[in-house]
Amino acid sequence: LQVTRWVVLFITILIIAGMIFTTSVFREELSFLEKAVLELVRPVQELTNSAFHTVKGWIEGFIKLKEAAKENEELKAELAAIYMKQSSLLEAQRQNQALRELVDLTVESPYSLVAGEIIARSPNNWLGSITINKGRRDRIQPSQGVIAPEGVVGKVGAVTSSSAEVILLTDAQSAIGGVLLSSGDPVLVEGISGSKGNTARVKLLVWGTELKVGDQVVTSGLSSVFPKGVPIGVIEEVHTPGPGETPYGILRPFVDLAKLEFVAVITDVSGLINQEGD
């Protein structure tokens, strides 16, 4: 019985190791179980997210209310009612503004975009991904580019019928081709694990290229994912590891990935001019 137990344990560990190995690489399709769990949890996440933002609006309103009450004691009671309403309106207005910018982006863009709202973020401090409320039925496919009005957000990962995972450009699995705006030299923007979504690494693709703090990086347009010239970020630090080793830069994305609420997915790249495949 003891031997059987050990054999079962060994087989279980082998199966789990296989599972980890299979899911450690980029996958376009999720398993049935994963899809089922995600479809089950998605509405709850959406609801919680919306409830949280409403409550956040109330709390922000309450804080503002306290400040206003200090300034004007007589109008305290009246302000309470007005401020509660105002905070909800402000939240709606802010969301409206973000959506408006996204709509402008979709209308002005020469390629097809689908706007999506972020309903969840990765429950893991080491992986940088978000979940949006648009999926396969909205023409979202794996590996499509994701942008915001300020610039690149990342690429689509696994997709279900009604939601999609977006691998942020700061995630360790992300790699996006770019060029330095000042010199036009090609670079590769790679994510860094555990960087809390703040930074990415810029690697040089041509020997002899010089990286400078403040250099802006935009998409190269050499892939069928992003059009040319979409802003990615600005180089904050330049590291030179040692003699013979290639220097690399630390890039801060133009998009504030921590506060992002809406994104746009580039679904049709046929409008892109003279694009070559990756």
Added chain:
Amino acid sequence: MVGWRLCLLIAFLLFNFFVIALVLESSVFCFLTINGVFPDIVAIITILFGFLRGPRQGAVIGFAGGLLADILTGRLVGLGALIMAFIGALSGFMGTRFMRDRYLLILALIAVCTVLQNTLYTFGMWVFGWQIPIFDEVFGVLPYLIIYNCLLAMLLYPIISKLNHFMEKVAIVKPKDNKTV
């Protein structure tokens, strides 16, 4: 004797507990961060349940919670489950040896388990070919994670303790001949 209905009830309760924890983590706590780090509620639940219910149940609870979190993340599925099972078993082992009402001990356990869990996870990521700038990032994430997890554990411990008390209470089934089984 613990019947299958009771097992189902406990499993159902825990499943819901984990789902709520993961939903909160992915849609609420990701906005309530300390220096960009959000707490690991599944780990906190695993450690506290393991501490109260022993190594075997701690491992099972940890594995279930970890697997659910892995499935929601969609990457390295199984790694978190294995590590969480180990953490659950470890805290269960500690629970059998120490007094359960010492908050300081629980906080120390949360801190140690958080460090262990994240070290093992980043090591696992490295084994499976992920690039991890260990020193920069671990030291940038871990201290905040420990503080956040400890703070949240203090709030969650009374709730989990009550749930455990309920589980212990319903586990005592009195048959018709008045014998306690």
